[in-house]
Amino acid sequence: MSAYRPEEDFLPPPVSLTVTPSAPEAGKAVTLTATLTNTASIPLRGTVLYLAVEDTGTPDSLGTLTPGRSVARTWRTRLADDAEGRIVFTAHALFDVHRHGSDCARATSSVLLPYRSLPGAFDNAGIASDDALTVANIDGSNSSLSAEALASVGLTPGATVTFDGVPFTWPDVRPGSKDNVVSSGQTVLLSGSGSRLSFLGTSTWGDGKGDGKVVYADGTEQAFSVAVPDWYGANSSAAVVLPYRHIISGRDDNPVSLFTFGVDLTAGKELRSLVLPKVSDGLQSGAAALHIFSMTIN
Template identity: 85%
Template sequence: MISYRPEQDFLSPPVSLTVTPSALEAGKAVTLTATLTNTAAIALRGTVLYLAVDDSAQQDGLGDLAPGRSVTRTWRTRLADDAEGRIVFTAHALFDVHPHGSDCTRATSTALLPYRSLPAAFDNAGISSDDARTVANIDGSNSSLSAEALASAGLTPGATVTYEGVPFTWPDTRPGSKDNVISYGQTVLLSGSGSRLSFLGTSTWGEGKGDGKVVYADGTEQAFSVAVPDWYGANSSAAVVLPYRHTSSGRDDNPVSLFTFGVDLAAGKELRSVVLPKVSDGIQEGVAALHIFALTITPIN
């Protein structure tokens, strides 16, 4: 049998991973199936395979794996009752390649479960204080909203503000904490009914355009589109205009704007969830992104 030579490059053998069912739910069973194939010219000694769901894992000793041999292992487990958001599944194999060295190979898969609330989905820190401007980054170039400028407009942590007759609860967060959702198609659970689902937010690096949908309790869906203006400048359609912002070089005394937008709802229908508009995959300098700070269901008058 060919032996490992330290001066040679060692290409890790592949491990595949499948996760079923394709539509996952919190509190429900999930099955991970991994196949490790030794495509190397040497045996993999003392091989151990780990199958993991986030921080929960199962360990399986596979022993020695000869060249050309494949081994498949399956783990059936259950997602936590409160599971939400991005769930990471991993197949990770460890093995010895010679008496004094080891190697590994890995495969991952991710799923995005519904979030139980908008604050649970917050994934970006967009607000910093005037004396600590670098703790937030709303646009990928280290710019941010000023907590003090927001407070001057009544937008203090946890405050209720009303724009065009619609009340919103501003995020109850400290500067530098995650306080908004970068809208990329996440599902947020809802309950109740009303005449309109409204959002409070803004866009960076241009107009935030994308399609989302409302899902009702009876299973029907309602598509909608948004086109939210860029935050820079005093926009005449803005819900609130702030006198300045923070940038990587300091205070910028050009105004910035926040906006309200939303979708009219079907009369008399109970809500189940909203799929946020798919605008971007995150923040990146020069790429438009939509930031949502609050949402509210306007009751039927």
């Protein structure tokens, strides 16, 4: 029998994890299959394979796994009725490698469910108060909107404001909390009907350009594109201009702009969901990103 030689043997053996269906729905069941393969030259003793779903674990004892052997285990679990966004699953293997020591290996897999509302999709804190600049980062380089500057133009938490004849509800959150979504192709559930779906937001590091789509209750889809100007400066097409912003070194007295934009809808058709424009893969300093703070059907 081979002895344990950490400098040669360990690299931990790989674990893989698959989820089916790959695009599940809230309240529905998913099947998770984890596979552990012993690629080491020694047996793995007392092997236990755990599946973790939302911080709860389900163990399965595998005993001894000889070199070259693979073992798969399958679990079935039901997603919560109110599940939304990214759901992460983890397979974690624990095993003894010699009499006085153990090791582990793990794999993760995730699914992305539709968000139940736009606030549910918020993933960025873009607003900070003037006396606590570091709690928000709208552009990946520690800049932010000022809560006090927003209040000076009526954009206080939970306020209803009207731009271009369209009412919007400003996020009802404290400075430093997640208050906008970086538009990256997320799906948001919708209901109702109207003539236009309107957004209130801005872009950082350049114009926010990308394609999205509206899905109606009858299954038909409507593609649309956006091109939202960069926030820096007093843009003549802005819905509202703020007198200053925060940067990493303090207050910057150059103005910044917020914009309205949207897509015309088929009147009378019931809405099912929205796929936000794919502008970026999240927030990164130097890369254009579109931030959406509010939307309304009008």
